[in-house]
Amino acid sequence: MRNSSMRNRFGTTAAIALMVSVGTVLLSACGPENGDSAPTAAPTGSAAPAAPAPTGSAPGAGAPGTAAPGAPAPSGSAAPGGKEVNGTSAANHLTISTGTRTVALNGTTVDFGTVVRDLAWSPDGRKAAFVNGDGDLVTANPDGSGKVVLAKNPGGETWSHPTWRHATKDPIVTDTGDKALERFAAIVFTSEKGGTLRLEKVATKSPGATPEVLTPSSSEGGGDPIPQPPQTGNTWANAGGHRGEIVYANTPANEVYLYDDYIRPSTREMGKGSQPALSPDGEHLVFVRSVNGHDHLFTRSTQGDQKAEKDLTPSAATDYTQPAWSPDGRTIAVRTPDGISTLPADGSAAPTQVSTIKGLPSYRP
Incomplete structure (x- = not known):
């Protein structure tokens, strides 16, 4: 079942339970079906969702992909014509998390030693954030070492799609000292409980902290009251810019929102x-x-005076989902039923398949 503007072809935000002993493996929380709908299973704080091998997510700004379901190590599969395709390299910064314990990056695969779902990278590329097999929010080094449970899932909730929110000093805004910027140093993620979706956040430097609900709002003006955005149904947050901005989707409204509380x-x-x-x-x-x-x-554009939209894939003969920006903002990686494709961010060329690995694309800065 799909909503009015998008077919739920790429799975729920939550992890999909293992259905057979071989061949079907737990995919990333941003799996191939219904990517923006409520999760179907809720990981508990003590028991990991069924999976033959732990899956995970990495923090990130970026690498695309998730390895093919059931693949013991997502090192790439044969593309049409017999050419082996991986698609990741140190040069293109692309990474692919596969919902297993392995992540494709730098032209190889890295075993994180635990399930990695919805991998996302820190702004400096030194850390990855993901949801592990117990449903906890975890950070780790790019080689899978140094894992820290940033927040323990209390049970009865499904966490998914973390993103690193941050801000930098602004020479124009005078009140952006270190303490003022610390509140932006957080990982924002989706929490589903009892069928209700909310955005939550946890400070990046407070391991073991209890997440707080993120409440997008708008400052009241001097005239008529400003309608406040919905507080539930929010999912798929993604951070960018230098002022702690995030975009997210509201599932019931099928609407995309931009939230910014840098000044107000x-x-x-x-x-x-x-x-x-x-x-x-x-x-x-x-x-x-x-x-x-x-x-x-x-x-x-995110600028208020520029509202024109552009369809980057006007001749699409397949589904393009789960987009991710390259660090230089010139390329967008996207998931397709056949793997990962990339295209110029200005829409000057059609998508080109770069990997047959099927997973969540992300870029490591």
Whole structure:
């Protein structure tokens, strides 16, 4: 079942339980089906969701992909014509998390020693954040070492799709000292409990802390009251820019929002769609919307005076989902039923398949 603007072809945000002993493996929480809908299973704090090998997610700004289900090590599978395709390298910064314990990056695979779901990278690329097999929020080094449980899942909740929110000093805004910026140093993620989706956050330097609910809001103006954005149904947060901005999707409204509380809270509707991603400079966003039976990629400026949207995949003959920006903002990686493709962020060329690994794309800065 898909909502009015997007077919739920890529799975729920939550982990999908193992259905057979071989062949079907737990995928990433942003799995191949219904990527922006509520999770179907809730990991508990003590028991990991069924899976033959732990899966995970990495923090990140970026590498695409998730290894093919059931693959013991996502090192790439044969592409049409027999060519072996991996698609990741130190040069392109692309990474692919597969919902297993292995992550494709730097042209090889890394065993994180635990399930990695929804891998995301820190702004400096030195740490990865993900949800492990117990449903906990974990950070680790790029080689899988130095794992720290940043937040323990209390049980009865499903956590997914973490993103690193941050801000830097602004020469124009005088009150952006170190303490003022610390509140932006957080990982924002989706929490599903009892069928209700909310965004939560936890400080990056407080292991073992209890997450707080993130409440997007807008400051009241001097005239009529400003309508406040919905507090539930929010999912798929993605951070970008230098002022702690995040974009996220609201599932019931099938709407993408931009939230910024750098100086004062501001939440803006950015258009119908799901699975948004904010560019590294915070100036543009890309999101998914269904058009003529396929999931297309749309982009638009985040500036209030520029509302024009552009369909980056007007001739789509397949589904393009789970987009991620390259560190330089020039390329977008996207998941397809056949693996990972990339395309210019300005839409000047059609998507090109770069990997047959099927997973969540992300870029490591």
